[in-house]
Amino acid sequence: DAGITQSPRHKVTETGTPVTLRCHQTENHRYMYWYRQDPGHGLRLIHYSYGVKDTDKGEVSDGYSVSRSKTEDFLLTLESATSSQTSVYFCAIKQGTASETQYFGPGTRLLVL
């Protein structure tokens, strides 16, 4: 699992509430990613980070923000959760610029009621 943990693993919340998902890595990797997985859509990139405090948007970033204040943690925040954000969220890491392989965490299953 490339030393990646995600928390919480499962969460149920209500529409309009803020939600923060955490991705933690233990191997000092520079690049971190957040994807969401929905039936019929595969995995889609939400945001990514290329260093502490360096982040950028992916293809489905609307309604999400991220922060990376230290190398090991990459946080994904839903400021005001909506039912369309019900999904499984995966964090991934990439070891460095010369590496192309992304390794995925175990995922967080989020249900927005």
Added chain:
Amino acid sequence: GENVEQHPSTLSVQEGDSAVIKCTYSDSASNYFPWYKQELGKGPQLIIDIRSNVGEKKDQRIAVTLNKTAKHFSLHITETQPEDSAVYFCAARMYSGGGADGLTFGKGTHLIIQP
């Protein structure tokens, strides 16, 4: 942006037979193509990958082929076993010139190995 199409969405084969999953991509600048296997309730796991300067790569029962001209790549699994049953995703690297490039995924193929 990049678009990856994957076929079929479901594939059922007899144990011991071969399985082939095909993907096409749209961005000729893409240069890295991984394949992931995902079991129920788990994160995707890399099983094989190929770079655009290589036409074929093999790892035991698994092989990937790439045709850059036609912009398609395929996963081949030979001598299928029950543990090969899973969802398989192809992906292409969205090349932006930097090192942080994300992946664009196909929608997945549910591979079912019939005993």
